Amino acid sequence: MTIKTIEPTKERKSRSSTKSKRDVVDEKSPLLPTKQQEDDGGFDEFNGASFTGAVFNLSTTVVGAGIMALPATMKVLGLGPGIAMIIFMAFLTEASIEMLLRFSRAGRSVSYGGVMQDAFGKYGRMLLQVCVLVNNIGVLIVYMIIIGDVLSGTTSSGVHHAGVLEGWFGVHWWNGRFFILLVTTFGVFAPLASLKRIDSLRYTSALSVALAVVFLVITAGITIFKLISGNILMPRFLPNITDLTSLFKLFTVVPVLVTAYICHYNVHTIDNELEDTTQIKAVVRTSLTLCSTVYVMTSIFGFLLFGDATLDDVLANFDTNLGIPYSSLLNDAVRVSYAAHLMLVFPIVFYPLRLNLDGLLFPSARPLVSDNLRFALLSIGLICVTFLGANFIPSIWDAFQFTGATAAVCIGFIFPAAVTLGDRHGIATKKDKILCIFMIVLAVFSNLVAIYSDAYALFKKGESKHE
Structure with a gap:
């Protein structure tokens, strides 16, 4: 099967022929690549994922813990500039993903790592993999810390x-x-982490998006009730x-x-399935539209409800009497x-x-889905790392504010822009290159602000302890 071709009509025919072939040929026939050239790991030519499932999976990737920090950005920027x-x-994210997909088609790559290897060799691929490790381990530990804080409580400053x-x-x-956290790990994380295809998570992803909407609906309901009661002042625009x-505080957001x-x-994995x-471009556009709507509404209602008392993590505001x-x-x-x-x-x-x-x-090993022992060992090892980190190193949040922010902007903007500026296949336009320069400047500036603000916060925290 031709995985990626430049002509979409041929690609559709290739995929449909493969699908019909799967109906006749034994499912256990050797369709897998013999060598893992890229970091696709789980790619096994499964092409049965639906549009809706792909949208939910990508949306769940986007909407994580960051949604709780957005109302605080409204407090700093005001509603107008914030929205x-x-x-x-x-729009900038959609542009960066479109560039990645365009260069993956041109280079016949089936993963983000493949695009990086095509542009910068094996060291480019390895750099991306390290960034994903740093970013995702940090994010998962933070998720577990928040779950522990919400369900079992936390002690801060005595x-x-x-x-x-x-x-x-x-x-x-x-x-x-x-x-x-032990029960959550064995009851939720381990079973879901054992699934070998990302499309298998489409139902849990749909439920995850629904739960984010539940949070939004409750916040909106409380806000509207208090607006009608006249207990809320109009916020700053x-x-x-x-x-x-x-x-300077404007730049900290x-x-x-x-x-x-x-x-x-996750874009290439979803695309492959x-x-x-x-449909992948429509999937990306639909997902970003859905997430933007949730982000904007959460930001508006969260800031309306708490005003200048909005905390950096708006979830902490729901620890007090709401007056309703x-x-x-x-x-x-x-x-x-x-x-x-x-x-x-x-x-x-x-x-x-x-x-x-x-x-x-x-x-150089065979794809991960075809090696159960390797799959199990990696899964168990990574789950243990996140579990231990969340339980015994809760201050790791401070550490990953440095590494996580840096790795995330590299994955989202610096690497796609660098691939486009390198233009190995000669398909980038002048507009693309101007946009890429802007993305790199924004990403570097974002990193510098994040590192400075986090270093300053740690310095002030250290000073207060010694007083």
């Missing part, structure tokens, strides 16, 4: 914030952090700039917005739905992490 930036970043289960049943050994410090749509490491590969009937019940509903959402996002982010680690460690 404009969210929409602008969606003050204990009760988790949902503690509030319901009191303090017991079975609702402590370690046991809750523009940023409040009074001095140089407030001006750039890393949040730049990393809000990072999903590039689509029944009709020409059934406030405690709604707070718990928001936190539980969000914890469940992250549980279902976990396998979608875990999938490319395992593939890229396999590609880094075993670049």
